[in-house]
Amino acid sequence: MKIISTGSAEEKQKIPSDFFKGKDEEVTKNFIQIPETTINSGKKSRSTDTCGSVTLKSSDYPEISEITILPGINRNGCRENFSSITIRPGDTISVVGPTGSGKSALINDIEIFARKDTVTGRTILINGEDPPDEYIRDPAKKPVALITQNTKCLADLIVRDFLQMHLISRKISGESIIEDTISLANEFTGEKIIPDVKMTSLSGGQTRSLMVADAITISNAPIVLLDEVENAGIFKEKVIEALKQHQKALIFVTHDPLVSLLSDRRIVMKNGAVDKILTPGTEESDALREIIRMDGLLCRMREKIRAGELITSVVAI
Numbered sequence: 001m002k003i004i005s006t007g008s009a010e011e012k013q014k015i016p017s018d019f020f021k022g023k024d025e026e027v028t029k030n031f032i033q034i035p036e037t038t039i040n041s042g043k044k045s046r047s048t049d050t051c052g053s054v055t056l057k058s059s060d061y062p063e064i065s066e067i068t069i070l071p072g073i074n075r076n077g078c079r080e081n082f083s084s085i086t087i088r089p090g091d092t093i094s095v096v097g098p099t100g101s102g103k104s105a106l107i108n109d110i111e112i113f114a115r116k117d118t119v120t121g122r123t124i125l126i127n128g129e130d131p132p133d134e135y136i137r138d139p140a141k142k143p144v145a146l147i148t149q150n151t152k153c154l155a156d157l158i159v160r161d162f163l164q165m166h167l168i169s170r171k172i173s174g175e176s177i178i179e180d181t182i183s184l185a186n187e188f189t190g191e192k193i194i195p196d197v198k199m200t201s202l203s204g205g206q207t208r209s210l211m212v213a214d215a216i217t218i219s220n221a222p223i224v225l226l227d228e229v230e231n232a233g234i235f236k237e238k239v240i241e242a243l244k245q246h247q248k249a250l251i252f253v254t255h256d257p258l259v260s261l262l263s264d265r266r267i268v269m270k271n272g273a274v275d276k277i278l279t280p281g282t283e284e285s286d287a288l289r290e291i292i293r294m295d296g297l298l299c300r301m302r303e304k305i306r307a308g309e310l311i312t313s314v315v316a317i
């Protein structure tokens, strides 16, 4: 058993224009489109869906058309100030707020489909109803993938066998799905994952990249939760874009201004409760454009520092 620490691979990625739908056209012009992955999934229920050349045969999720968060209480026992939050496939929602404000608690409530049985007292509904018990009890049917900075790998298997094991446990058959999963993961990480290396020898960034790819292909989870993966050695924008492309409902906790501004909605946490829900639309276009510029500069500096160069002039970068 080995606990894998956070990896360091990260480099500048271009943000696809899709991100800026509904946002200022101007901010899109410097960015390239990420090529379609070989994987198709997400929009339909699993029984009719495909992954590369594979038809998924696993016991299926009923189509999830929406997830609803019903209010609980803050740390002082006062009711949260919203009536409900509805999340649909393809939505991207960021969760922001100071340390200790309850961001992780909120996405943990979603992960376990809270029924007023957590410290926050929230309730999570699927398609307007209590989720079936099997979502909670049967890992193979769980429609939620949670990926955190501390994602650990306990399996003493090579990558290919680990994915094979997961395919078997999900009762999925198919030839290309393992390769598809690894090549998708390799879009998210600078250090390429080799199918024959042990899971325990992957870097933190490689592990998280593989988990995200697995969530898209093998788990095919319609709801993906990311808890502060921005500093986790992965190409964050590319991960978000891939999840969006595959029509996942994506909810991510983040302290990164660029990642927050790329989401459609922002849930602001305070004192263990949802304090505000912002839907900025085009209002933040100027800020987004400026953050993209600064992020580009930071990424180029980071690369030069990694390459052992001295940064003697910012203008020349």
Ligand SMILES: Nc1ncnc2c1ncn2[C@@H]1O[C@H](COP(=O)(O)OP(=O)(O)OP(=O)(O)O)[C@@H](O)[C@H]1O
Pocket (backbone or CB within 6 Å): 073, 074, 075, 076, 097, 098, 099, 100, 101, 102, 103, 104, 105, 106, 119, 120, 269, 271, 272, 273
């Ligand atoms: N509504 C609540 N009532 C009581 N306790 C709460 C509530 N919400 C969160 N907590 C508790 O507060 C602590 C901090 O919450 P949490 O870990 O979610 O913060 P966070 O915003 O994710 O912080 P960080 O940015 O440091 O990761 C946890 O122990 C959590 O269980």
Ligand SMILES: [Mg+2]
Pocket (backbone or CB within 6 Å): 103, 104, 105, 253
């Ligand atoms: Mg947290």
